Amino acid sequence: MQIQVHSDNHIQSSIRLEEWVKNTVESTLERYEEDLTRVVVHLRDENGDKPGPHDLRCQLEARPKGHQPISVTHKADTLEQAIDGAAIKLESALEHMFGKLRSKRAAAAPTADSGEADALLEEEFLENEQAALNS
Known part of the structure; x- marks a missing residue:
């Protein structure tokens, strides 16, 4: 998993x-x-040089293999709180997405005498492959 960090002009970016x-x-x-x-990761100070509550924002955009991107945002008083909050939100969103996918796969699980479910899984696989190529 590759992680890219971007920040606006009001946040002092550093290697640390x-x-x-x-x-x-x-x-x-x-x-x-x-x-x-x-x-x-996008870090932004909403108010620039002006102080204010909840003016630091962290937006995380995850790219799951073969699926559409998922984006979450969290605003807080400190950069640490904004990043932690966004990470927790993204973890929850990914759990929800992958949980739904597991449920779909379990519901479409092939029975001993059914080739139809195999065809559906193959179709889903091909759709995901195509989506991955397009992203």
């Missing part, structure tokens, strides 16, 4: 910040590491 963000995202999403191609 990028490493900390990458470690936080990796540790929170480690169970999905094989299912994700990339996670893009």
Whole structure:
């Protein structure tokens, strides 16, 4: 899983910040590491130089293999809270998505005398492959 970190002009970017963000995202999403191609992190100070509550925003966009991207945003008073909150939201969104996929596969599981379910799984596989090629 590749992690890219981007920040606006009002957030002082550094190698140390990028490493900390990458470690936080990796540790929170480690169970999905094989299912994700990339996670893009956008850090932004909503009010610029002006102080204000909940003005730091972290947006995480995950790219699951063969599926549409999933994006979450969390605003907080500190960068650490914004990143942690967004990582937890993304973990929850991925759990929901992959849980639904597991349920669909279980419902379409082939029976001993049914080749129809195999055809459906093959069709789904081909659709996912095509989507992966297009992204």
